Ligand SMILES: Nc1ncnc2c1ncn2[C@@H]1O[C@H](COP(=O)(O)OP(=O)(O)OP(=O)(O)O)[C@@H](O)[C@H]1O
């Protein structure tokens with residue numbers, strides 16, 4: 001066997017080993033979670049309220065609260081994020097000071113630890129705006145956290161759409177707005193999807209920022225101004241503060257991971273449908 | 283030639299263009315005859331693409347680009363900042379060097395600009411789609427896959443689709459920037475035949491590097507040349523005379539392949 005072939009084989013081996021290692025870690029985590037938590041995830045667990053500080057009972061109100069917080073977060077960050085990305089990629093000239101300043105700030109913001117966002121959220125939404133510990137405050141804080149990721153990923157999506165599309169549209173007498181909506185948006189959709197999934201993932205997994213803003217009351221929320229407990233906080237509370245809470249913490253983690261996968265799947269499915277209506281990828 | 287009544291369609295007067303203050307094109311005086319095919323030839327970088335994009339103001343999309351002089355079209359100056367670009371670009375379409383269909387279905391590629399220009403009626407849209415696709419001899423190839431992505435077509439088919447997309451707006455003129463140069467000989471021939479078929483109906487201003495092609499299709503020819511780093515119009519005239527008895531030394535040298 002020649003040296004070149006040997007080197008190729010070695011490379012292939014190295015690639016396979018790393019792929020397997022990553023996959024193994026993923027399945028190990030998932031497996032151990034399912035092993036210890038899956039047995040407890042029943043319909044009753046998903047729908048009933050927690051009892052005995054969460055050792056017994058279910059996570060019904062917590063699931064509802066989580067979805068509400070996520071809903072507020074997305075309702076605020078999606079339009080804002082899309083708008084900002086459009087502004088950055090289409091209307092701020094590539095090298096302009098404004099564009100560069102905003103982009104740099106977003107990159108810094110994306111790396112800021114979530115606890116800082118939590119403190120900021122407490123100061124602004126809970127106190128200054130008088131929302132108190134509430135789903136609203138939590139959702140808005142998460143929106144601030146998710147926005148940088150969402151904007152940058154979406155902007156990348158728009159930028160990666162070839163400028164030929166813009167020129168072609170302009171040469172046909174199409175307005176910038178309709179080129180954006182009908183041509184560039186579908187072309188940018190994959191980027192948008194990535195941003196959305198990353199953003200939602202970060203929002204769902206968030207604990208620190210929510211501790212200060214939406215609080216940890218585990219009752220069923222009656223309005224968006226009620227304090228509420230998110231899944232991640234429930235897990236944290238059960239495993240850190242409640243002796244004997246570990247089994248239910250695991251079960252809740254299973255639900256959280258399932259929710260995450262469901263959100264990813266839903267986003268992919270919706271984008272796929274939307275694309276097939278407008279773009280029809282091969 | 284047939285269909286060209288010789289009247290002026292568009293007139294450039296002392297047209298110039300600079301990118302970031304550096305002139306790329308200067309002092310171009312050129313008349314385009316209605317219904318004729320005018321070929322714009324010249325070496326790389328002499329400003330042929332720049333000239334085309336002045337005519338439909340696509341130059342507005344390039345930051346730092348400034349045009350001066352005059353492009354007179356129907357008694358108005360195209361370069362006037364108040365010019366109605368929407369209407370201008372509907373009347374003067376463009377075909378690019380690389381086919382650039384939108385990443386949408388074949389049908390939507392054609393319908394999108396039509397809708398943008400106010401055609402909403404479904405039956406009429408469908409009829410226009412079929413008519414323009416027949417116009418570019420693409421109908422039989424794609425009639426069963428109108429909902430399929432345009433990007434799945436071959437390069438030549440894509441370029442014909444782009445031509446159909448522009449023609450659907452019933453433009454009076456087409457600007458073409460080396461429309462055949464990215465295609466294989468067969469596809470290139472098909473597109474060339476289509477361009478010839480426009481003679482008399484649509485005024486064509488076509489950039490080409492292919493002198494043989496210019497000889498085959500052009501009614502008029504204009505040669506741009508780089509002098510001191512700036513593109514200038516060297517010679518223009520009816521194709522027959524231009525190729526048979528060029529007046530300028532540069533033209534003679536360029537045509538005989540010594541330069542450029
Ligand atoms: N967007 C731009 N920014 C700065 N300079 C440009 C830009 N586009 C073109 N130029 C310059 O203007 C000059 C003319 O370019 P143009 O593309 O019009 O030439 P061309 O004749 O079309 O060349 P080719 O045959 O290679 O397509 C060149 O010197 C080029 O460097």
Ligand SMILES: [Mg+2]
Pocket residue numbers: 330331332459
């Ligand atoms: Mg060019």
